[in-house]
Amino acid sequence: MAAADNRAVGFKREIDPHFGTKAGHIGQEPEQWSSMDAVPPISVATTFKQLAPTETKYEYGRSGNPGRDLLERCLAGLDDAKYGLCFSSGLGALTAIVSILKSGDHVLCVDDLYGGCNRFFRHIASRFQIESSFINAEDPEKFAEAIKPNTKIVWLESPTNPTLRVWDVETICKLTKSKSKDIIIVLDNTFLTPYFQKPLELGCDIALYSVTKYLNGHSDVIMGSIALNDQKLYEQLLFTQNSTGIVPSPIDCFLVNRSLKTLHIRMEEHMRNGLAVGRFLEKHPNIEKVLHPGLPSHPHHQLALNQWSGCSGVLSFYHKYGLKESKKFLQSLKVFMLAESLGGHESLAEIPSLMTHASVPAGDRVKLGITDNLIRLSVGLESANDLIEDLDQALKNMKDR
Numbered sequence: 001m002a003a004a005d006n007r008a009v010g011f012k013r014e015i016d017p018h019f020g021t022k023a024g025h026i027g028q029e030p031e032q033w034s035s036m037d038a039v040p041p042i043s044v045a046t047t048f049k050q051l052a053p054t055e056t057k058y059e060y061g062r063s064g065n066p067g068r069d070l071l072e073r074c075l076a077g078l079d080d081a082k083y084g085l086c087f088s089s090g091l092g093a094l095t096a097i098v099s100i101l102k103s104g105d106h107v108l109c110v111d112d113l114y115g116g117c118n119r120f121f122r123h124i125a126s127r128f129q130i131e132s133s134f135i136n137a138e139d140p141e142k143f144a145e146a147i148k149p150n151t152k153i154v155w156l157e158s159p160t161n162p163t164l165r166v167w168d169v170e171t172i173c174k175l176t177k178s179k180s181k182d183i184i185i186v187l188d189n190t191f192l193t194p195y196f197q198k199p200l201e202l203g204c205d206i207a208l209y210s211v212t213k214y215l216n217g218h219s220d221v222i223m224g225s226i227a228l229n230d231q232k233l234y235e236q237l238l239f240t241q242n243s244t245g246i247v248p249s250p251i252d253c254f255l256v257n258r259s260l261k262t263l264h265i266r267m268e269e270h271m272r273n274g275l276a277v278g279r280f281l282e283k284h285p286n287i288e289k290v291l292h293p294g295l296p297s298h299p300h301h302q303l304a305l306n307q308w309s310g311c312s313g314v315l316s317f318y319h320k321y322g323l324k325e326s327k328k329f330l331q332s333l334k335v336f337m338l339a340e341s342l343g344g345h346e347s348l349a350e351i352p353s354l355m356t357h358a359s360v361p362a363g364d365r366v367k368l369g370i371t372d373n374l375i376r377l378s379v380g381l382e383s384a385n386d387l388i389e390d391l392d393q394a395l396k397n398m399k400d401r
């Protein structure tokens with residue numbers, strides 16, 4: 001069923017046939033607990049008894065915890081990676097990675113980053129003399145020309161937020177590594193999860209996630225994670241995780257581990273519902289344009305089909321009117337909730353220009369197409385017909401009669 005849906009849309013990459021098994025088993029062997037728990041126990045201890053000084057597996061809750069450990073192993077497994085690390089948020093994961101740089105280093109970013117990442121590079125990293133540039137990656141050659149002798153990280157997000165642009169990640173990675181093998185390529189894969197896109201397979205060094213979104217999927221945990229293969233880089237980031245203290249709580253680790261068991265099923269349903277909503281919106285007279293990479297109308301549809309094995313439930317659209325109508329539309333919704341975030345079981349709607357991307361400088365927002373008639377939807381797991389009816393009534397209501 002899953003494979004048939006994904007093939008019917010035209011996605012060329014295969015869905016990992018063992019994904020659900022990995023999510024339910026990696027790191028979770030009952031034999032590792034003396035009580036043989038079928039479900040990993042939550043260890044809330046902040047410190048651990050040592051049989052003799054340093055003779056212990058765990059020392060202190062910040063530097064390691066059994067529940068975090070197993071989650072990190074499981075997340076690494078889902079990305080077919082050797083190592084995984086969890087952080088207290090997606091931005092925490094970004095902070096840890098940028099912490100390995102020094103003043104004078106440069107980060108080359110795609111120009112359409114999540115607003116919070118953009119804000120971090122412009123307002124925090126810059127205070128430590130870490131330079132960043134934001135370049136459109138439509139033409140991978142031109143993007144790679146922006147690599148400088150001091151570029152240490154190439155920061156990608158694909159698809160982008162909120163305009164769902166898709167970059168040719170494989171080509172960007174090849175061009176970057178041809179300039180310098182030492183440049184670390186990060187792909188923020190929050191929107192697709194390892195179920196639908198495998199960053200390391202595409203040539204990236206680090207897959208990064210706001211676990212807060214689809215990986216947890218129940219809108220009740222803030223967390224970030226990374227998956228990677230390079231041992232030296234892992235050790236550096238493990239040291240950073242402990243030294244900066246950007247760690248998640250044991251209870252959050254438990255919740256995420258529990259959520260991962262249904263990730264593959266949820267992603268299939270998000271894809272189905274997102275496509276149904278996108279197709280409905282494309283035919284609506286009040287809509288100017290739908291941005292959904294899984295639909296043939298999207299300018300990067302072919303790229304998405306080549307690089308991904310499916311798409312999520314995030315899409316955006318431009319309606320034909322202005323800010324007043326955007327507000328009226330959002331306030332008329334009854335099933336969709338007017339709220340930031342995405343990737344949860346519940347459908348959400350927001351206006352990026354006022355909400356998630358308000359921190360992007362106004363001029364850049366216009367260049368990126370983040371205008372007041374752009375609405376972003378995170379299509380959840382409710383019944384597709386109810387979602388479509390809700391959008392239909394809100395679109396009818398948006399314009400004063």
Ligand SMILES: Cc1ncc(COP(=O)(O)O)c(C=O)c1O
Nearest residue numbers: 089090091114188190210212223
């Ligand atoms: C693509 C993307 N990356 C990173 C983040 C930051 O994650 P967090 O909110 O968990 O810090 C977000 C949050 O919305 C996001 O959408």
